[in-house]
Amino acid sequence: MKSTLQLSPEPVDDVINQAALHAEVISDLFRDFSIALPKDTLVHRDEPLARRTTLRVGGPADLWVEPSSENALTSVLELCALRRVPWFVLGRGSNLLIRDGGFRGVVISLAHGHFSRIERVEDRLEVGAGARLKTLAVEARRMGLTGLEFLEGIPGSVGGALRMNAGAMGAWMFDRVERMRCMSPEGVIRDLPVAEIEVSYRSCPLLRTHLALGATLRTHSGAVEDIRRQMDTYSRKRWDSQPNQPSAGCTFKNPSPELPAGRLIDELGLKGTRVGDAMVSDVHANFFVNLGEARASDVLALIELVRTRARQARGVELETEVEILGED
Numbered sequence: 332m333k334s335t336l337q338l339s340p341e342p343v344d345d346v347i348n349q350a351a352l353h354a355e356v357i358s359d360l361f362r363d364f365s366i367a368l369p370k371d372t373l374v375h376r377d378e379p380l381a382r383r384t385t386l387r388v389g390g391p392a393d394l395w396v397e398p399s400s401e402n403a404l405t406s407v408l409e410l411c412a413l414r415r416v417p418w419f420v421l422g423r424g425s426n427l428l429i430r431d432g433g434f435r436g437v438v439i440s441l442a443h444g445h446f447s448r449i450e451r452v453e454d455r456l457e458v459g460a461g462a463r464l465k466t467l468a469v470e471a472r473r474m475g476l477t478g479l480e481f482l483e484g485i486p487g488s489v490g491g492a493l494r495m496n497a498g499a500m501g502a503w504m505f506d507r508v509e510r511m512r513c514m515s516p517e518g519v520i521r522d523l524p525v526a527e528i529e530v531s532y533r534s535c536p537l538l539r540t541h542l543a544l545g546a547t548l549r550t551h552s553g554a555v556e557d558i559r560r561q562m563d564t565y566s567r568k569r570w571d572s573q574p575n576q577p578s579a580g581c582t583f584k585n586p587s588p589e590l591p592a593g594r595l596i597d598e599l600g601l602k603g604t605r606v607g608d609a610m611v612s613d614v615h616a617n618f619f620v621n622l623g624e625a626r627a628s629d630v631l632a633l634i635e636l637v638r639t640r641a642r643q644a645r646g647v648e649l650e651t652e653v654e655i656l657g658e659d
């Protein structure tokens with residue numbers, strides 16, 4: 332008791348001092364951005380992130396920046412490094428859980444048109460990291476190119492799909508990648524053939540440190556009507572088996588192909604389980620939906636509840652597929 336009374340003023344002071352110092356660094360970085368970045372690069376302070384994610388929870392980012400070119404992006408990374416401010420790239424926010432305190436640092440968005448190109452080169456597509464997967468699938472169909480139908484209903488961007496090797500309907504992103512362009516944290520651009528990129532189920536380790544800039548995708552010529560039919564089949568399957576409420580997609584990776592997390596959670600009888608307004612979907616048990624007013628802390632508590640039950644009842648350690656960022 333005594334030691335608590337003696338010690339408590341210092342840590343509180345430390346926290347206040349650190350927060351004040353951090354606020355100063357962010358103000359300096361904001362000024363750096365205003366001076367160094369081109370005028371068409373968007374920079375916001377205290378950007379609410381909940382509306383930037385499909386789960387719709389979480390606090391604000393100190394700074395939000397949408398670089399208008401690769402040079403502008405390099406400058407952003409250099410300035411963040413100089414000021415020692417952390418950053419991350421947010422795609423369409425479909426696989427992301429931001430904690431309620433938000434993110435102390437810079438969130439980079441590749442939403443500027445410069446990063447969203449979709450160009451045909453013979454039977455290949457050159458695509459930017461900011462392009463939407465839905466737009467990509469529809470464009471490929473319009474061009475009579477088959478192979479990307481499975482992307483139609485994934486609510487993400489090309490960059491996000493590369494980063495997590497997104498998949499659906501038995502295919503995953505890197506099945507179609509021929510080359511990938513990425514940028515190191517120092518701003519150095521690399522253009523790699525797929526054979527030189529390590530990938531696995533829901534993972535591309537290189538993109539934990541590097542930013543995806545775009546990719547060359549392999550496709551084949553096909554009949555537009557066949558492509559449309561395939562996309563319609565996928566879409567129907569998705570609507571039948573996945574909830575139409577705000578969520579971050581599948582919460583956990585499947586422990587194995589034989590043991591999908593959704594089936595496991597369903598078998599544990601957890602569909603409909605709620606913490607606040609976060610609920611295990613009663614349509615698909617690996618989707619945790621926001622019924623309206625959920626907070627990140629509710630979703631995190633629900634994740635822990637389900638993990639604990641899976642561990643205790645079945646000895647299975649569930650690993651989150653959803654990326655969790657920010658502070659409480």
Ligand code: EPU
Pocket residue numbers: 498499500501572579580581582583584585591592593594595597614615616617652
């Ligand atoms: N199942 C249940 N109860 C449920 C949910 C599923 O019994 O509540 C059973 C299904 O009947 C099926 C099996 O579990 O026999 C697998 O379910 P599903 O076909 O829906 O596939 P999944 O493995 O749960 C994966 C991806 C999804 C992707 C679908 C469709 C993962 C973690 N999930 O889901 O990706 O959309 O296949 O191809 O790999 C995502 O990554 O965010 C995501 C949604």
